[in-house]
Amino acid sequence: MEAKIGTRNIKSIFFKGIIVFFAFLITVPLIIVLLYIIKQGASQINWRFLSHVPAPVGETGGGIINALVGSFIMVMLAAVVAIPVGMAAGIYLSENPRTRLAYYTGLCVDILQGVPSIVVGIVVYFWLVKPLGTFSALSGSAALAIMMLPIVIRSTEQTLKLLPDSLKEAALSLGVPYHRVILKVIVPCGFAGILSGITLSIARVIGETAPLLFTAFGNPYLSGSITKPMESLPHLIFTYATSPYDDWHNLAWGASFILLVFVLTLNIITKVMTRKWKVQL
Amino acid sequence: MENKRLELSNSQLKWETLFKRILIAMSVLLLLIVLGVFVTLVIESLPSIKALGIGYLWGKVWDPVQNIYGAYPFLLGTLLTSFIALIISIPFSYAIAIYLGEYNPKGWLSDLLKNTVELIAAVPSIIYGFWGLFVLVPLIRTLEIKLGILPYGIGIFTASIILAVMIIPYGASLGITLIRMVPSPLKEGAYALGATRWEVIRSVIMPYTRSGLFAGVLLSLGRALGETMAVTMLIGNTSAIGDSFKNIIFGPSNTMASVIANEFTEADHTEYLSALIELGLVLFLVTVVINLIGKRIITKFTNN
Numbered sequence: 001m002e003a004k005i006g007t008r009n010i011k012s013i014f015f016k017g018i019i020v021f022f023a024f025l026i027t028v029p030l031i032i033v034l035l036y037i038i039k040q041g042a043s044q045i046n047w048r049f050l051s052h053v054p055a056p057v058g059e060t061g062g063g064i065i066n067a068l069v070g071s072f073i074m075v076m077l078a079a080v081v082a083i084p085v086g087m088a089a090g091i092y093l094s095e096n097p098r099t100r101l102a103y104y105t106g107l108c109v110d111i112l113q114g115v116p117s118i119v120v121g122i123v124v125y126f127w128l129v130k131p132l133g134t135f136s137a138l139s140g141s142a143a144l145a146i147m148m149l150p151i152v153i154r155s156t157e158q159t160l161k162l163l164p165d166s167l168k169e170a171a172l173s174l175g176v177p178y179h180r181v182i183l184k185v186i187v188p189c190g191f192a193g194i195l196s197g198i199t200l201s202i203a204r205v206i207g208e209t210a211p212l213l214f215t216a217f218g219n220p221y222l223s224g225s226i227t228k229p230m231e232s233l234p235h236l237i238f239t240y241a242t243s244p245y246d247d248w249h250n251l252a253w254g255a256s257f258i259l260l261v262f263v264l265t266l267n268i269i270t271k272v273m274t275r276k277w278k279v280q281l
Numbered sequence: 282m283e284n285k286r287l288e289l290s291n292s293q294l295k296w297e298t299l300f301k302r303i304l305i306a307m308s309v310l311l312l313l314i315v316l317g318v319f320v321t322l323v324i325e326s327l328p329s330i331k332a333l334g335i336g337y338l339w340g341k342v343w344d345p346v347q348n349i350y351g352a353y354p355f356l357l358g359t360l361l362t363s364f365i366a367l368i369i370s371i372p373f374s375y376a377i378a379i380y381l382g383e384y385n386p387k388g389w390l391s392d393l394l395k396n397t398v399e400l401i402a403a404v405p406s407i408i409y410g411f412w413g414l415f416v417l418v419p420l421i422r423t424l425e426i427k428l429g430i431l432p433y434g435i436g437i438f439t440a441s442i443i444l445a446v447m448i449i450p451y452g453a454s455l456g457i458t459l460i461r462m463v464p465s466p467l468k469e470g471a472y473a474l475g476a477t478r479w480e481v482i483r484s485v486i487m488p489y490t491r492s493g494l495f496a497g498v499l500l501s502l503g504r505a506l507g508e509t510m511a512v513t514m515l516i517g518n519t520s521a522i523g524d525s526f527k528n529i530i531f532g533p534s535n536t537m538a539s540v541i542a543n544e545f546t547e548a549d550h551t552e553y554l555s556a557l558i559e560l561g562l563v564l565f566l567v568t569v570v571i572n573l574i575g576k577r578i579i580t581k582f583t584n585n
Contacts, residue, residue: 005475011477012477016384018376019376019380020380023373023377023379023380023394024394026398029401029446030397030401033409085307088304089304089310092307092308095304101305101308101309101312105308105309105311105312108312108315111569111572112314112315114503114569114571114572115569116506116508116509116538116564116565118507118509118538118561119318119322119561119564119565122541122558122561123317123318123321126325149311153311177293177296179296179297179300179301182300206405207405207407209405209407209509214546217546234407238407238410238510242514249415256408259408260404260405260408263404267400271399
């Protein structure tokens with residue numbers, strides 16, 4: 001510490017400046033990306049865009065109704081499977097934290113959280129697409145459900161762990177059976193946390209493309225059948241963005257805008273919920 | 282009356298056991314899924330493991346038409362994109378962590394920055410890829426012309442920049458939590474000895490959180506290795522390796538994830554398909570190991 005206090009102070013202020021600079025520089029790419037998508041995409045949105053299937057090359061107009069319906073069906077189907085399974089596993093983890101099964105399940109949740117989404121796509125291809133003989137919305141949903149599971153499980157587990165034991169003990173001492181204690185007391189008390197986990201998981205998978213490449217594949221026509229290939233928003237963006245036609249790029253910009261609106265809305269809902277009920281995710 | 286109550290409690294008991302069994306079954310199901318993922322990858326890549334052996338990993342040529350498969354170009358591409366992205370991202374994620382953890386933990390400005398960081402993580406990778414393809418690629422192309430390199434625009438460097446933006450939130454959000462956990466007596470002690478703010482950060486906070494911040498870097502690395510869509514759209518998808526360092530960094534290439542995304546549905550014979558799946562297996566194992574080490578370090582850190 002031979003340096004004078006003056007130079008040390010200047011050094012301190014200098015590094016603070018650097019840190020503030022780098023910390024706020026990160027807002028730049030986000031703002032640029034958001035503004036660009038809004039600029040390119042918002043002008044594409046009209047009733048025709050939302051109610052028609054994509055036009056063939058050379059024709060103008062056309063919309064993305066097939067992708068909207070497809071994304072909705074697949075994400076809902078995935079949620080219907082992943083939410084109960086994830087909640088049950090999450091309840092198990094928070095209720096029995098010290099069993100061997102809980103240790104290995106926890107480990108598996110960590111692993112599943114880090115598995116690249118493309119790997120999930122490969123595996124579901126062999127589990128569902130190959131046996132069924134065709135790409136299908138069902139297999140796409142299965143892949144999305146696997147991606148959702150770790151988030152639902154962790155949020156359920158974390159929320160329930162924070163609840164005081166006295167809640168459960170009070171209910172049990174009144175002679176309420178265990179399953180009713182969990183379903184009618186514990187889960188409702190942690191409802192906000194679990195719900196925000198669910199919205200977060202939906203926000204995460206709605207933009208997933210990689211697991212759908214080899215499972216739901218894509219479909220230029222409107223389809224409601226879950227045993228047939230189905231289009232989804234992110235997959236449509238991928239196909240049309242990498243095509244050489246300007247009309248198709250515009251379609252992809254519009255779809256990106258809508259996808260972005262969905263994802264950001266879901267994230268803001270989660271944010272508001274966690275703030276309002278003070279849950280930690 | 283007595284009988285009825287007994288009956289009721291019996292049926293309740295049955296429900297209770299059923300409920301507990303369901304909970305256990307769902308936990309086991311998760312175990313089976315992860316195990317199933319691993320087993321499926323191993324079984325499906327067996328043909329390629331048998332035919333090509335371990336040499337597959339450093340085979341330099343990938344030519345499905347001639348039935349020659351070597352994973353080296355993809356390993357190189359994946360490692361280069363991930364590490365360049367990591368190097369770009371570290372100053373940012375550390376700066377965010379220090380700013381939000383130490384300088385300005387509360388208030389509207391820090392809330393704003395924190396939400397921004399979370400939104401960066403929320404934007405789907407396909408959108409980053411699309412944006413990069415139409416905005417970043419032309420920019421990089423101009424830069425390459427100025428530098429006198431072949432102006433591909435797409436390539437490892439472009440993919441790394443987008444990847445860096447995408448992984449910053451992972452390192453940053455973990456770093457914020459860890460830096461806030463530094464006990465204040467430690468910091469106060471340093472201040473009492475006359476340390477400046479920067480000296481406290483450098484000689485108290487950084488050493489204290491070093492292992493945790495390293496874990497954050499590991500987790501971002503795991504993210505970067507497996508990231509598919511944005512990279513696929515920006516890396517150029519060539520399985521050949523550039524002849525000079527400059528051409529490797531700025532030229533088109535391929536990562537493990539991007540080659541799977543591009544060629545999986547085109548693979549028309551078993552060996553080709555299975556070679557791709559073996560790449561998936563490698564990717565799976567590497568990310569699992571990295572993630573588990575990262576999580577282990579964090580658990581150790583938080584328990585201390």
